[in-house]
């Protein structure tokens with residue numbers, strides 16, 4: 001671990017500009033870990049410094065607009081300077097942050113410096129701990145490792161895009177859009193409720209707002225003109241609804257309108273600010289009395305999907321549009337209709353893609369593997385969940401909030417912790433169900449009772465009774481039955497699967513071969529069909545979409561190998577088995 005304070009002491013935001021020292025080139029966005037050949041960079045614990053200098057274009061230095069510096073995500077803690085001025089500090093690795101830098105723009109050279117610290121603590125979300133080794137016979141001075149409450153590689157760096165953008169001085173700060181569909185008459189009516197927030201009004205300025213709905217061809221289909229109120233409702237007759245993915249050729253597809261918000265000074269006709277956003281009109285309902293399911297557009301939803309990771313070779317967790325789209329096309333090919341953003345919020349671009357492809361998303365916070373439940377942690381947990389909802393609330397694809405993955409919810413303190421958290425989240429967004437993903441047993445979990453939907457991870461034939469695929473059907477049936485009988489709520493098997501090394505084969509199948517993974521999935525399917533028939537199951541989600549990197553461990557041969565696709569997104573045998581299944585389901589449900 002390097003001296004974390006040296007950069008601060010020596011004011012590197014000034015010094016780096018001179019170059020030299022231990023400075024190397026690094027791409028953004030990307031994790032820094034796998035770019036070079038050096039172990040010390042891959043396994044680095046502590047602070048790294050980024051700096052980029054350049055010249056802002058005229059539209060940014062132009063005095064008539066506000067300037068904002070936006071970071072898609074930086075993992076994990078960051079401090080940002082623009083030239084010599086510290087402009088922000090941020091904690092948390094998977095959500096955007098931004099700051100106004102209008103006063104700092106200038107025509108000449110401008111430098112942005114970011115110090116990024118990847119250390120996690122028992123009080124951070126997610127949790128981790130730096131372990132110092134004292135035995136000098138075995139370890140040199142300063143030898144540390146990071147113990148993490150999760151199994152995926154702790155990639156770090158500037159993971160998503162960094163942009164300067166501009167707005168007028170009067171501008172929209174936020175919009176909230178809620179859609180619904182009225183099915184009471186013969187022709188459905190789409191309902192769009194919106195709320196606007198804006199800033200920059202001076203005593204002499206008053207504004208009116210126009211809100212216009214455009215179809216995919218840019219044709220206006222509804223509007224709410226000259227509205228002086230900050231909220232409103234629009235009705236759309238015979239709307240094209242946003243449907244989860246079935247088939248591109250079908251009528252039922254993820255249709256997206258564009259909602260245009262215009263902020264117009266009262267005595268003017270030209271808008272000052274215009275904000276365009278994609279909107280999918282859909283209804284979402286859930287209720288225990290509704291045969292234990294979730295209805296989208298009045299139709300029960302059965303999720304055929306995946307747990308995933310934002311992970312790829314070389315770039316680590318750095319956003320790459322090519323990978324994001326390849327993943328979307330592969331999910332489409334396989335016939336999936338949804339995924340969970342295991343185990344942290346994914347990029348804004350990924351959710352746009354989900355809206356466009358018609359994938360339903362279980363949107364998860366980064367609170368993985370929580371191992372204690374204090375008030376302090378709960379505050380942070382609520383903060384990150386609030387930020388997640390604020391970012392993702394307008395996506396039609398987002399249908400469930402997941403508060404956590406596999407927290408230790410057998411501990412009594414988890415009961416109150418999650419009860420309060422759910423109450424708070426339901427106040428922030430009452431339109432979507434809330435869950436978390438448990439790996440505890442149905443008879444010892446104290447938090448699932450507070451959730452709208454039960455999500456369970458279980459690896460029959462892999463982590464229990466290794467190699468015994470003949471037990472999978474029986475064990476999966478009892479597992480889901482137990483949860484369902486206890487809570488009377490819909491159950492999603494949110495993770496199941498087996499590891500397979502691409503190219504490893506054996507007959508009869510054996511663990512780590514492609515045949516074993518394929519058979520594991522196949523054996524689950526017969527259990528799922530029965531459970532679905534008894535109205536107990538509302539989704540099956542394979543772990544994982546693709547192989548992904550983990551820390552070095554004896555049970556991880558260069559990563560987690562449970563992908564149905566390899567890490568470079570080529571199919572294993574299981575992908576073909578799953579494809580057949582998901583397309584059958586697509587036509588059945």
Ligand code: GCB
Nearest residue numbers: 151405406439457495560562
């Ligand atoms: C789990 C975790 C997931 C792991 C998976 C595994 O239960 O939720 O993050 O990768 O098991 O393969 O061990």
